[in-house]
Amino acid sequence: MYRLGVNFDLTYITAGIVDETGKILIKESIPTLKYRKFDDIIKDMAHLCIRIVNKYGLDMDKDIELIGIGCYGSIDWHTGVMIYSSYFGFRNAPIADEMKKYVKIPVICDNDANCYALAESRIGATKGLKNTIIITIGTAISGGIIIDNNIYHGMAYGAGEFGHHVIIFGGEQCECGRKGCWAAYASTNALVRDSRIMAVRHPESMLFKMVNGDIRLMSFRTPFEAAKKGDIYAKEIIEAYTKYVALGLINVVNVLQPEAIAIGGKIRKIGQEFINDVNKIVDEKTFGQYEDDKRTKVLMCDLDYDAVIIGATMLKH
Protein backbone atom coordinates (compact mmCIF):
# COMPACT_ATOMS: atom_id res chain seq x y z
CA MET A 1 0.00 0.00 0.00
CA TYR A 2 1.02 3.58 -0.69
CA ARG A 3 -0.06 6.80 0.93
CA LEU A 4 -0.65 10.17 -0.61
CA GLY A 5 0.89 13.24 1.02
CA VAL A 6 -0.08 16.83 0.31
CA ASN A 7 1.74 20.02 1.20
CA PHE A 8 -0.97 22.69 1.30
CA ASP A 9 1.11 25.83 1.20
CA LEU A 10 0.34 29.49 0.53
CA THR A 11 1.76 29.50 -2.99
CA TYR A 12 1.69 25.87 -4.11
CA ILE A 13 -0.20 22.70 -3.40
CA THR A 14 2.12 19.76 -3.90
CA ALA A 15 0.97 16.16 -3.78
CA GLY A 16 3.18 13.08 -3.75
CA ILE A 17 2.81 9.33 -3.59
CA VAL A 18 4.90 8.02 -0.71
CA ASP A 19 5.94 4.42 -0.12
CA GLU A 20 6.27 2.66 3.21
CA THR A 21 9.89 3.75 3.67
CA GLY A 22 8.95 7.42 3.38
CA LYS A 23 10.23 7.82 -0.18
CA ILE A 24 8.35 10.11 -2.59
CA LEU A 25 7.73 8.15 -5.81
CA ILE A 26 6.09 10.88 -7.83
CA LYS A 27 5.04 14.44 -7.00
CA GLU A 28 3.34 17.32 -8.73
CA SER A 29 2.37 20.90 -7.85
CA ILE A 30 -0.37 23.36 -8.72
CA PRO A 31 -0.57 27.02 -7.71
CA THR A 32 -2.68 27.61 -4.62
CA LEU A 33 -4.12 30.96 -5.72
CA LYS A 34 -5.09 31.47 -2.13
CA TYR A 35 -7.55 34.32 -2.67
CA ARG A 36 -10.02 31.98 -4.37
CA LYS A 37 -13.00 30.42 -2.66
CA PHE A 38 -12.10 27.63 -0.25
CA ASP A 39 -14.21 25.10 -2.16
CA ASP A 40 -12.37 25.81 -5.42
CA ILE A 41 -8.97 25.37 -3.81
CA ILE A 42 -9.91 22.01 -2.31
CA LYS A 43 -11.48 20.87 -5.58
CA ASP A 44 -8.19 21.48 -7.39
CA MET A 45 -6.31 19.75 -4.58
CA ALA A 46 -8.50 16.67 -4.92
CA HIS A 47 -8.10 16.63 -8.70
CA LEU A 48 -4.33 16.91 -8.31
CA CYS A 49 -4.39 13.86 -6.01
CA ILE A 50 -6.55 11.85 -8.40
CA ARG A 51 -4.38 12.84 -11.37
CA ILE A 52 -1.05 11.75 -9.92
CA VAL A 53 -2.49 8.45 -8.69
CA ASN A 54 -3.71 7.73 -12.21
CA LYS A 55 -0.45 8.96 -13.74
CA TYR A 56 1.51 6.50 -11.59
CA GLY A 57 -0.83 3.71 -12.74
CA LEU A 58 -2.48 3.16 -9.35
CA ASP A 59 -6.05 2.89 -8.18
CA MET A 60 -7.05 5.38 -5.45
CA ASP A 61 -9.43 3.02 -3.65
CA LYS A 62 -7.27 -0.09 -3.86
CA ASP A 63 -3.69 1.16 -3.72
CA ILE A 64 -3.80 4.32 -1.59
CA GLU A 65 -4.35 3.83 2.12
CA LEU A 66 -5.01 7.46 2.98
CA ILE A 67 -4.39 11.05 2.04
CA GLY A 68 -2.46 13.12 4.57
CA ILE A 69 -2.45 16.90 4.22
CA GLY A 70 0.06 19.23 5.86
CA CYS A 71 -1.50 22.70 6.04
CA TYR A 72 -0.24 26.19 6.75
CA GLY A 73 -2.36 26.97 9.83
CA SER A 74 -3.83 25.53 13.03
CA ILE A 75 -5.59 22.26 12.27
CA ASP A 76 -7.92 20.23 14.45
CA TRP A 77 -6.49 16.89 13.41
CA HIS A 78 -9.44 15.01 14.91
CA THR A 79 -11.84 16.61 12.43
CA GLY A 80 -9.56 17.85 9.65
CA VAL A 81 -10.80 21.40 10.15
CA MET A 82 -8.44 24.35 9.71
CA ILE A 83 -9.37 26.32 12.79
CA TYR A 84 -7.40 29.38 11.97
CA SER A 85 -4.90 30.59 9.43
CA SER A 86 -4.03 34.27 9.37
CA TYR A 87 -2.42 33.97 5.94
CA PHE A 88 -5.25 32.12 4.22
CA GLY A 89 -7.87 34.09 6.11
CA PHE A 90 -9.66 30.80 6.83
CA ARG A 91 -11.55 30.10 10.02
CA ASN A 92 -13.06 26.68 10.73
CA ALA A 93 -12.50 25.49 7.15
CA PRO A 94 -13.44 21.77 6.85
CA ILE A 95 -10.58 20.56 4.66
CA ALA A 96 -11.01 16.81 5.22
CA ASP A 97 -14.80 16.88 4.74
CA GLU A 98 -14.47 18.92 1.56
CA MET A 99 -11.85 16.49 0.18
CA LYS A 100 -14.17 13.58 0.97
CA LYS A 101 -16.55 14.91 -1.68
CA TYR A 102 -14.00 13.75 -4.25
CA VAL A 103 -12.29 10.72 -2.71
CA LYS A 104 -13.53 7.77 -0.67
CA ILE A 105 -10.36 6.96 1.26
CA PRO A 106 -9.51 8.46 4.69
CA VAL A 107 -8.25 12.05 4.69
CA ILE A 108 -6.26 13.36 7.64
CA CYS A 109 -4.83 16.81 8.16
CA ASP A 110 -2.31 18.47 10.41
CA ASN A 111 -0.17 21.56 10.55
CA ASP A 112 2.70 21.57 8.02
CA ALA A 113 5.47 22.10 10.61
CA ASN A 114 4.04 19.21 12.62
CA CYS A 115 4.25 17.00 9.53
CA TYR A 116 7.82 18.17 8.97
CA ALA A 117 8.71 17.29 12.58
CA LEU A 118 7.06 13.88 12.28
CA ALA A 119 8.98 13.03 9.09
CA GLU A 120 12.29 14.08 10.65
CA SER A 121 11.58 12.00 13.74
CA ARG A 122 10.66 8.92 11.71
CA ILE A 123 13.28 8.92 8.95
CA GLY A 124 15.34 12.10 9.37
CA ALA A 125 17.75 13.90 11.67
CA THR A 126 15.88 13.16 14.91
CA LYS A 127 15.15 9.50 14.14
CA GLY A 128 15.24 7.26 17.19
CA LEU A 129 14.81 10.12 19.67
CA LYS A 130 11.71 10.48 21.81
CA ASN A 131 11.28 14.19 22.52
CA THR A 132 12.41 16.43 19.69
CA ILE A 133 11.64 19.73 18.06
CA ILE A 134 12.09 21.02 14.57
CA ILE A 135 12.29 24.70 13.90
CA THR A 136 12.13 26.03 10.36
CA ILE A 137 13.92 29.30 9.85
CA GLY A 138 12.98 31.13 6.68
CA THR A 139 10.98 34.26 5.98
CA ALA A 140 9.11 33.24 9.14
CA ILE A 141 9.97 30.85 11.98
CA SER A 142 7.70 27.90 12.65
CA GLY A 143 8.10 24.73 14.60
CA GLY A 144 6.81 21.30 15.41
CA ILE A 145 7.06 19.50 18.73
CA ILE A 146 7.36 15.73 19.09
CA ILE A 147 6.76 14.41 22.59
CA ASP A 148 6.90 10.72 23.31
CA ASN A 149 7.25 10.06 19.56
CA ASN A 150 4.03 11.85 18.67
CA ILE A 151 3.04 15.35 17.64
CA TYR A 152 2.26 17.66 20.56
CA HIS A 153 -0.55 19.93 19.37
CA GLY A 154 -1.47 22.32 22.17
CA MET A 155 -5.02 23.04 23.21
CA ALA A 156 -6.09 24.82 20.01
CA TYR A 157 -3.61 22.94 17.81
CA GLY A 158 -1.37 25.99 17.68
CA ALA A 159 1.63 24.95 19.79
CA GLY A 160 5.11 25.46 18.39
CA GLU A 161 4.88 29.14 17.47
CA PHE A 162 8.50 29.54 18.51
CA GLY A 163 8.95 32.51 16.19
CA HIS A 164 6.49 34.50 18.25
CA HIS A 165 8.17 34.36 21.60
CA VAL A 166 9.53 37.76 22.52
CA ILE A 167 13.28 38.00 23.03
CA ILE A 168 13.50 41.79 23.16
CA PHE A 169 10.62 43.45 25.00
CA GLY A 170 9.54 46.46 22.93
CA GLY A 171 12.01 45.59 20.16
CA GLU A 172 11.57 45.29 16.39
CA GLN A 173 8.01 45.21 15.08
CA CYS A 174 6.91 41.68 14.20
CA GLU A 175 4.33 40.78 11.57
CA CYS A 176 2.19 39.24 14.30
CA GLY A 177 1.53 42.64 15.83
CA ARG A 178 3.78 42.34 18.86
CA LYS A 179 7.24 43.78 19.15
CA GLY A 180 10.52 41.98 19.72
CA CYS A 181 9.54 38.46 18.65
CA TRP A 182 12.32 36.01 17.90
CA ALA A 183 11.16 35.95 14.26
CA ALA A 184 11.82 39.69 14.04
CA TYR A 185 15.51 38.97 14.70
CA ALA A 186 16.22 35.41 13.61
CA SER A 187 14.13 34.93 10.45
CA THR A 188 15.90 35.29 7.11
CA ASN A 189 13.72 38.36 6.53
CA ALA A 190 15.21 39.94 9.62
CA LEU A 191 18.71 39.07 8.43
CA VAL A 192 18.04 40.68 5.06
CA ARG A 193 16.61 43.78 6.77
CA ASP A 194 19.69 44.18 8.97
CA SER A 195 22.02 43.53 6.02
CA ARG A 196 20.30 46.21 3.95
CA ILE A 197 20.61 48.77 6.73
CA MET A 198 24.30 47.93 7.18
CA ALA A 199 24.96 48.10 3.42
CA VAL A 200 23.37 51.51 3.08
CA ARG A 201 25.32 52.83 6.06
CA HIS A 202 28.57 51.47 4.67
CA PRO A 203 28.75 51.82 0.88
CA GLU A 204 32.41 50.81 1.19
CA SER A 205 31.29 47.36 2.41
CA MET A 206 31.36 44.20 0.33
CA LEU A 207 27.76 43.81 1.42
CA PHE A 208 26.92 46.93 -0.58
CA LYS A 209 29.12 46.04 -3.53
CA MET A 210 27.83 42.49 -3.87
CA VAL A 211 24.38 43.82 -4.68
CA ASN A 212 25.82 46.60 -6.85
CA GLY A 213 24.33 49.12 -4.50
CA ASP A 214 20.80 47.87 -5.15
CA ILE A 215 19.80 46.68 -1.69
CA ARG A 216 16.60 45.16 -3.09
CA LEU A 217 18.86 42.41 -4.44
CA MET A 218 20.08 41.52 -0.93
CA SER A 219 19.33 37.88 -0.06
CA PHE A 220 19.87 36.00 3.19
CA ARG A 221 22.92 34.41 1.54
CA THR A 222 24.62 37.72 0.76
CA PRO A 223 25.88 38.55 4.28
CA PHE A 224 27.12 34.96 4.76
CA GLU A 225 29.04 35.16 1.47
CA ALA A 226 30.43 38.63 2.20
CA ALA A 227 31.49 37.56 5.70
CA LYS A 228 33.28 34.55 4.27
CA LYS A 229 35.19 36.91 1.98
CA GLY A 230 36.29 38.93 5.01
CA ASP A 231 33.88 41.88 4.98
CA ILE A 232 33.89 43.23 8.55
CA TYR A 233 30.39 44.67 8.22
CA ALA A 234 28.94 41.39 7.03
CA LYS A 235 30.83 39.63 9.82
CA GLU A 236 29.19 41.93 12.36
CA ILE A 237 25.76 41.14 10.91
CA ILE A 238 26.37 37.38 10.90
CA GLU A 239 27.78 37.41 14.42
CA ALA A 240 24.69 39.19 15.74
CA TYR A 241 22.37 36.97 13.70
CA THR A 242 24.04 33.81 15.00
CA LYS A 243 23.53 35.09 18.56
CA TYR A 244 19.86 35.82 17.92
CA VAL A 245 19.26 32.36 16.48
CA ALA A 246 21.09 30.76 19.42
CA LEU A 247 19.27 32.89 21.99
CA GLY A 248 15.85 31.64 20.93
CA LEU A 249 17.10 28.07 20.84
CA ILE A 250 18.51 28.39 24.37
CA ASN A 251 15.11 29.64 25.54
CA VAL A 252 13.50 26.57 24.00
CA VAL A 253 16.08 24.26 25.57
CA ASN A 254 15.65 25.81 29.02
CA VAL A 255 11.90 25.31 28.84
CA LEU A 256 11.61 21.95 27.09
CA GLN A 257 15.03 20.29 27.15
CA PRO A 258 14.34 18.08 24.14
CA GLU A 259 16.92 15.52 23.05
CA ALA A 260 17.48 17.47 19.85
CA ILE A 261 16.33 20.52 17.94
CA ALA A 262 16.66 20.14 14.18
CA ILE A 263 16.81 23.29 12.09
CA GLY A 264 15.00 23.30 8.77
CA GLY A 265 13.81 25.92 6.31
CA LYS A 266 15.78 28.18 4.01
CA ILE A 267 18.62 28.64 6.50
CA ARG A 268 19.58 25.00 5.92
CA LYS A 269 21.12 26.15 2.65
CA ILE A 270 23.80 28.04 4.57
CA GLY A 271 25.24 24.73 5.68
CA GLN A 272 26.50 22.81 8.67
CA GLU A 273 29.10 25.40 9.68
CA PHE A 274 26.41 27.89 10.69
CA ILE A 275 24.61 25.19 12.71
CA ASN A 276 27.92 24.41 14.44
CA ASP A 277 28.42 28.07 15.36
CA VAL A 278 24.89 28.21 16.78
CA ASN A 279 25.36 24.92 18.65
CA LYS A 280 28.50 26.24 20.30
CA ILE A 281 26.65 29.19 21.82
CA VAL A 282 23.71 27.01 22.86
CA ASP A 283 26.08 24.60 24.59
CA GLU A 284 27.83 27.41 26.46
CA LYS A 285 24.79 29.37 27.55
CA THR A 286 22.13 26.80 28.35
CA PHE A 287 20.97 26.76 31.96
CA GLY A 288 22.45 23.98 34.10
CA GLN A 289 25.81 22.34 33.75
CA TYR A 290 24.86 19.02 32.27
CA GLU A 291 27.27 16.44 30.97
CA ASP A 292 27.76 16.23 27.21
CA ASP A 293 25.42 13.33 26.63
CA LYS A 294 22.68 15.10 28.57
CA ARG A 295 22.60 18.23 26.48
CA THR A 296 20.16 19.08 23.76
CA LYS A 297 21.84 18.82 20.37
CA VAL A 298 21.19 21.36 17.65
CA LEU A 299 21.12 19.53 14.32
CA MET A 300 20.37 20.30 10.72
CA CYS A 301 17.20 18.76 9.32
CA ASP A 302 17.92 15.89 6.94
CA LEU A 303 14.92 16.54 4.76
CA ASP A 304 13.93 19.55 2.71
CA TYR A 305 10.45 21.05 2.50
CA ASP A 306 9.12 17.83 0.91
CA ALA A 307 9.27 16.53 4.46
CA VAL A 308 5.77 18.00 4.82
CA ILE A 309 4.50 15.61 2.14
CA ILE A 310 6.31 12.67 3.73
CA GLY A 311 5.23 13.53 7.28
CA ALA A 312 1.62 13.98 6.20
CA THR A 313 1.57 10.33 5.17
CA MET A 314 2.82 9.36 8.62
CA LEU A 315 -0.08 10.98 10.49
CA LYS A 316 -2.12 8.71 12.71
CA HIS A 317 -5.72 8.02 11.76
Next chain:
Amino acid sequence: MYRLGVNFDLTYITAGIVDETGKILIKESIPTLKYRKFDDIIKDMAHLCIRIVNKYGLDMDKDIELIGIGCYGSIDWHTGVMIYSSYFGFRNAPIADEMKKYVKIPVICDNDANCYALAESRIGATKGLKNTIIITIGTAISGGIIIDNNIYHGMAYGAGEFGHHVIIFGGEQCECGRKGCWAAYASTNALVRDSRIMAVRHPESMLFKMVNGDIRLMSFRTPFEAAKKGDIYAKEIIEAYTKYVALGLINVVNVLQPEAIAIGGKIRKIGQEFINDVNKIVDEKTFGQYEDDKRTKVLMCDLDYDAVIIGATMLKH
Protein backbone atom coordinates in the same frame (compact mmCIF):
# COMPACT_ATOMS: atom_id res chain seq x y z
CA MET B 1 -2.63 3.01 53.03
CA TYR B 2 -0.91 6.33 53.47
CA ARG B 3 2.01 7.85 51.65
CA LEU B 4 4.78 10.02 53.00
CA GLY B 5 5.70 13.19 51.14
CA VAL B 6 8.88 15.19 51.64
CA ASN B 7 9.69 18.71 50.50
CA PHE B 8 13.50 18.78 50.29
CA ASP B 9 14.12 22.50 50.15
CA LEU B 10 17.20 24.69 50.59
CA THR B 11 16.25 25.88 54.08
CA TYR B 12 13.84 23.26 55.43
CA ILE B 13 13.07 19.63 54.98
CA THR B 14 9.37 19.10 55.59
CA ALA B 15 7.75 15.69 55.74
CA GLY B 16 4.05 14.94 55.85
CA ILE B 17 1.76 11.94 55.94
CA VAL B 18 -0.74 12.23 53.09
CA ASP B 19 -3.97 10.28 52.71
CA GLU B 20 -5.49 9.01 49.48
CA THR B 21 -7.40 12.24 48.85
CA GLY B 22 -4.20 14.28 48.95
CA LYS B 23 -4.77 15.68 52.43
CA ILE B 24 -1.79 16.23 54.74
CA LEU B 25 -2.59 14.58 58.09
CA ILE B 26 0.53 15.59 59.98
CA LYS B 27 3.69 17.41 58.95
CA GLU B 28 6.94 18.47 60.53
CA SER B 29 10.06 20.36 59.46
CA ILE B 30 13.76 20.33 60.24
CA PRO B 31 16.39 22.80 59.00
CA THR B 32 18.25 21.58 55.91
CA LEU B 33 21.60 23.11 56.84
CA LYS B 34 22.59 22.60 53.25
CA TYR B 35 26.34 23.02 53.66
CA ARG B 36 26.59 19.76 55.59
CA LYS B 37 27.67 16.47 54.08
CA PHE B 38 25.05 14.91 51.81
CA ASP B 39 24.92 11.72 53.93
CA ASP B 40 24.13 13.71 57.08
CA ILE B 41 21.31 15.62 55.43
CA ILE B 42 19.67 12.43 54.17
CA LYS B 43 20.13 10.73 57.54
CA ASP B 44 18.18 13.53 59.21
CA MET B 45 15.55 13.39 56.49
CA ALA B 46 15.07 9.66 57.09
CA HIS B 47 14.83 10.15 60.85
CA LEU B 48 12.26 12.90 60.34
CA CYS B 49 10.18 10.49 58.25
CA ILE B 50 10.45 7.71 60.82
CA ARG B 51 9.61 10.10 63.64
CA ILE B 52 6.38 11.48 62.19
CA VAL B 53 5.16 8.03 61.21
CA ASN B 54 5.65 6.89 64.83
CA LYS B 55 4.14 10.11 66.14
CA TYR B 56 0.98 9.49 64.11
CA GLY B 57 0.83 5.96 65.50
CA LEU B 58 1.58 4.24 62.21
CA ASP B 59 3.99 1.51 61.15
CA MET B 60 6.34 2.48 58.30
CA ASP B 61 6.43 -0.99 56.72
CA LYS B 62 2.73 -1.78 57.08
CA ASP B 63 0.96 1.57 56.76
CA ILE B 64 3.11 3.66 54.43
CA GLU B 65 3.10 2.70 50.77
CA LEU B 66 6.02 4.85 49.68
CA ILE B 67 8.06 7.94 50.39
CA GLY B 68 7.99 10.59 47.68
CA ILE B 69 10.57 13.38 47.79
CA GLY B 70 10.27 16.68 45.95
CA CYS B 71 13.78 18.13 45.60
CA TYR B 72 15.21 21.48 44.62
CA GLY B 73 17.22 20.42 41.56
CA SER B 74 17.23 18.16 38.50
CA ILE B 75 16.30 14.61 39.50
CA ASP B 76 16.58 11.41 37.52
CA TRP B 77 13.26 10.03 38.73
CA HIS B 78 14.11 6.56 37.43
CA THR B 79 17.00 6.23 39.85
CA GLY B 80 16.28 8.88 42.50
CA VAL B 81 19.59 10.57 41.81
CA MET B 82 19.90 14.35 42.01
CA ILE B 83 21.83 14.96 38.81
CA TYR B 84 22.51 18.58 39.38
CA SER B 85 21.57 21.34 41.79
CA SER B 86 23.46 24.61 41.59
CA TYR B 87 22.13 25.71 44.99
CA PHE B 88 22.99 22.55 46.90
CA GLY B 89 26.19 22.06 44.96
CA PHE B 90 25.25 18.40 44.49
CA ARG B 91 26.08 16.41 41.41
CA ASN B 92 24.83 12.84 40.96
CA ALA B 93 23.69 12.58 44.59
CA PRO B 94 21.85 9.24 45.15
CA ILE B 95 18.99 10.48 47.33
CA ALA B 96 16.73 7.41 47.02
CA ASP B 97 19.57 4.92 47.60
CA GLU B 98 20.80 6.83 50.63
CA MET B 99 17.27 6.92 52.09
CA LYS B 100 16.97 3.17 51.54
CA LYS B 101 19.67 2.69 54.17
CA TYR B 102 17.08 3.75 56.74
CA VAL B 103 13.72 2.60 55.36
CA LYS B 104 12.58 -0.53 53.54
CA ILE B 105 9.65 0.93 51.59
CA PRO B 106 9.96 2.38 48.04
CA VAL B 107 11.48 5.85 47.78
CA ILE B 108 10.83 7.98 44.69
CA CYS B 109 12.15 11.43 43.93
CA ASP B 110 11.37 14.21 41.51
CA ASN B 111 11.91 17.92 41.13
CA ASP B 112 9.87 20.04 43.57
CA ALA B 113 8.16 22.15 40.89
CA ASN B 114 7.18 18.94 39.10
CA CYS B 115 5.60 17.68 42.33
CA TYR B 116 3.79 20.99 42.71
CA ALA B 117 2.45 20.73 39.15
CA LEU B 118 1.35 17.15 39.71
CA ALA B 119 -0.56 18.04 42.89
CA GLU B 120 -2.32 20.96 41.19
CA SER B 121 -3.27 18.76 38.25
CA ARG B 122 -4.64 16.01 40.49
CA ILE B 123 -6.49 17.98 43.17
CA GLY B 124 -5.84 21.67 42.52
CA ALA B 125 -6.43 24.48 40.04
CA THR B 126 -5.65 22.46 36.90
CA LYS B 127 -7.58 19.34 37.92
CA GLY B 128 -9.25 17.57 35.00
CA LEU B 129 -7.05 19.22 32.37
CA LYS B 130 -4.59 17.23 30.28
CA ASN B 131 -1.76 19.59 29.36
CA THR B 132 -0.99 22.17 32.01
CA ILE B 133 1.86 24.16 33.46
CA ILE B 134 2.48 25.63 36.84
CA ILE B 135 4.88 28.49 37.26
CA THR B 136 5.97 29.56 40.71
CA ILE B 137 6.91 33.20 40.98
CA GLY B 138 8.92 34.08 44.05
CA THR B 139 12.53 35.06 44.61
CA ALA B 140 13.12 32.84 41.56
CA ILE B 141 10.80 31.51 38.85
CA SER B 142 10.43 27.77 38.43
CA GLY B 143 7.94 25.60 36.68
CA GLY B 144 6.52 22.17 36.12
CA ILE B 145 5.03 20.82 32.91
CA ILE B 146 2.23 18.26 32.79
CA ILE B 147 1.69 16.68 29.39
CA ASP B 148 -0.95 14.03 28.90
CA ASN B 149 -1.56 14.02 32.68
CA ASN B 150 2.04 13.19 33.54
CA ILE B 151 5.15 15.13 34.37
CA TYR B 152 7.22 16.09 31.33
CA HIS B 153 10.85 15.92 32.43
CA GLY B 154 13.07 16.85 29.51
CA MET B 155 16.16 14.87 28.52
CA ALA B 156 18.23 15.65 31.62
CA TYR B 157 15.19 16.10 33.88
CA GLY B 158 15.64 19.84 33.76
CA ALA B 159 12.68 21.02 31.66
CA GLY B 160 10.52 23.86 32.92
CA GLU B 161 13.21 26.44 33.61
CA PHE B 162 10.82 29.13 32.46
CA GLY B 163 12.58 31.75 34.57
CA HIS B 164 15.67 31.39 32.45
CA HIS B 165 14.27 32.22 29.08
CA VAL B 166 15.57 35.57 27.91
CA ILE B 167 12.99 38.28 27.30
CA ILE B 168 15.40 41.17 26.94
CA PHE B 169 18.59 40.30 25.07
CA GLY B 170 21.48 41.89 26.96
CA GLY B 171 19.17 43.12 29.74
CA GLU B 172 19.38 42.82 33.53
CA GLN B 173 21.95 40.43 34.94
CA CYS B 174 20.36 37.15 36.04
CA GLU B 175 21.70 34.90 38.78
CA CYS B 176 22.15 32.16 36.20
CA GLY B 177 24.93 34.09 34.48
CA ARG B 178 22.99 35.21 31.43
CA LYS B 179 21.44 38.60 30.96
CA GLY B 180 17.81 39.50 30.43
CA CYS B 181 16.15 36.33 31.74
CA TRP B 182 12.45 36.50 32.58
CA ALA B 183 13.35 35.88 36.24
CA ALA B 184 15.43 39.07 36.20
CA TYR B 185 12.22 41.03 35.49
CA ALA B 186 9.31 39.00 36.78
CA SER B 187 10.58 37.41 40.02
CA THR B 188 9.61 39.09 43.29
CA ASN B 189 13.33 39.86 43.73
CA ALA B 190 13.23 41.85 40.50
CA LEU B 191 10.10 43.66 41.66
CA VAL B 192 11.77 44.59 44.95
CA ARG B 193 14.89 45.76 43.09
CA ASP B 194 12.86 48.02 40.79
CA SER B 195 10.79 49.33 43.73
CA ARG B 196 13.91 50.23 45.68
CA ILE B 197 15.36 52.13 42.73
CA MET B 198 12.10 54.00 42.24
CA ALA B 199 11.81 54.81 45.96
CA VAL B 200 15.31 56.24 46.13
CA ARG B 201 14.73 58.35 43.05
CA HIS B 202 11.45 59.67 44.44
CA PRO B 203 11.66 60.29 48.19
CA GLU B 204 8.28 62.00 47.85
CA SER B 205 6.72 58.66 46.87
CA MET B 206 4.56 56.53 49.13
CA LEU B 207 6.90 53.74 48.16
CA PHE B 208 9.69 55.54 49.99
CA LYS B 209 7.54 56.59 52.93
CA MET B 210 6.08 53.15 53.51
CA VAL B 211 9.53 51.80 54.31
CA ASN B 212 10.43 54.94 56.27
CA GLY B 213 13.19 55.61 53.81
CA ASP B 214 14.92 52.34 54.64
CA ILE B 215 14.76 50.57 51.28
CA ARG B 216 16.08 47.38 52.85
CA LEU B 217 12.58 47.00 54.30
CA MET B 218 11.01 46.96 50.83
CA SER B 219 9.06 43.75 50.20
CA PHE B 220 7.28 42.54 47.08
CA ARG B 221 4.02 43.58 48.74
CA THR B 222 5.05 47.21 49.27
CA PRO B 223 4.62 48.44 45.67
CA PHE B 224 1.26 46.65 45.39
CA GLU B 225 0.05 48.30 48.60
CA ALA B 226 1.39 51.73 47.64
CA ALA B 227 -0.20 51.45 44.18
CA LYS B 228 -3.53 50.59 45.76
CA LYS B 229 -3.27 53.74 47.85
CA GLY B 230 -2.75 55.75 44.68
CA ASP B 231 1.03 56.27 44.56
CA ILE B 232 1.86 57.05 40.93
CA TYR B 233 5.40 55.71 41.24
CA ALA B 234 4.25 52.41 42.65
CA LYS B 235 1.59 52.24 39.94
CA GLU B 236 4.29 52.65 37.31
CA ILE B 237 6.29 49.82 38.88
CA ILE B 238 3.29 47.50 39.10
CA GLU B 239 2.20 48.27 35.57
CA ALA B 240 5.63 47.38 34.23
CA TYR B 241 5.87 44.30 36.45
CA THR B 242 2.46 43.05 35.30
CA LYS B 243 3.61 43.43 31.70
CA TYR B 244 6.80 41.48 32.37
CA VAL B 245 4.91 38.65 34.03
CA ALA B 246 2.43 38.55 31.16
CA LEU B 247 5.15 38.71 28.50
CA GLY B 248 6.82 35.53 29.73
CA LEU B 249 3.49 33.76 30.01
CA ILE B 250 2.58 34.75 26.44
CA ASN B 251 5.88 33.28 25.28
CA VAL B 252 5.00 30.03 27.05
CA VAL B 253 1.50 30.02 25.56
CA ASN B 254 2.79 30.64 22.03
CA VAL B 255 5.20 27.74 22.34
CA LEU B 256 3.16 25.19 24.30
CA GLN B 257 -0.47 26.33 24.27
CA PRO B 258 -1.41 24.41 27.43
CA GLU B 259 -5.00 24.39 28.61
CA ALA B 260 -4.00 26.39 31.65
CA ILE B 261 -1.03 27.94 33.40
CA ALA B 262 -1.44 28.13 37.16
CA ILE B 263 0.65 30.67 39.06
CA GLY B 264 2.07 29.64 42.41
CA GLY B 265 4.78 30.90 44.72
CA LYS B 266 4.93 34.02 46.84
CA ILE B 267 3.11 36.13 44.25
CA ARG B 268 -0.07 34.17 45.03
CA LYS B 269 -0.34 36.27 48.18
CA ILE B 270 -1.05 39.36 46.08
CA GLY B 271 -4.37 37.84 45.13
CA GLN B 272 -6.69 37.14 42.25
CA GLU B 273 -6.84 40.73 41.02
CA PHE B 274 -3.20 40.63 39.93
CA ILE B 275 -3.78 37.32 38.13
CA ASN B 276 -6.78 38.90 36.37
CA ASP B 277 -4.65 41.85 35.20
CA VAL B 278 -2.03 39.46 33.86
CA ASN B 279 -4.65 37.28 32.20
CA LYS B 280 -6.09 40.27 30.37
CA ILE B 281 -2.75 41.05 28.72
CA VAL B 282 -2.12 37.39 27.90
CA ASP B 283 -5.54 37.15 26.26
CA GLU B 284 -4.93 40.27 24.17
CA LYS B 285 -1.42 39.56 23.03
CA THR B 286 -1.23 35.81 22.48
CA PHE B 287 -0.52 34.77 18.90
CA GLY B 288 -3.52 33.65 16.89
CA GLN B 289 -7.11 34.73 17.27
CA TYR B 290 -8.63 31.77 18.97
CA GLU B 291 -12.12 31.62 20.38
CA ASP B 292 -12.54 32.05 24.12
CA ASP B 293 -12.79 28.36 24.95
CA LYS B 294 -9.62 27.66 22.97
CA ARG B 295 -7.37 30.02 24.86
CA THR B 296 -4.95 29.14 27.59
CA LYS B 297 -6.28 30.33 30.94
CA VAL B 298 -4.00 31.90 33.52
CA LEU B 299 -5.12 30.71 36.95
CA MET B 300 -3.96 31.00 40.52
CA CYS B 301 -2.65 27.80 42.10
CA ASP B 302 -5.09 26.36 44.63
CA LEU B 303 -2.39 24.92 46.85
CA ASP B 304 0.43 26.57 48.72
CA TYR B 305 4.01 25.30 48.91
CA ASP B 306 2.82 22.15 50.74
CA ALA B 307 1.72 21.08 47.27
CA VAL B 308 5.27 19.75 46.91
CA ILE B 309 4.65 17.30 49.78
CA ILE B 310 1.29 16.30 48.32
CA GLY B 311 2.57 15.96 44.77
CA ALA B 312 5.55 13.90 45.90
CA THR B 313 3.12 11.26 47.17
CA MET B 314 1.45 11.19 43.75
CA LEU B 315 4.64 10.28 41.85
CA LYS B 316 4.54 7.10 39.82
CA HIS B 317 6.71 4.20 40.89
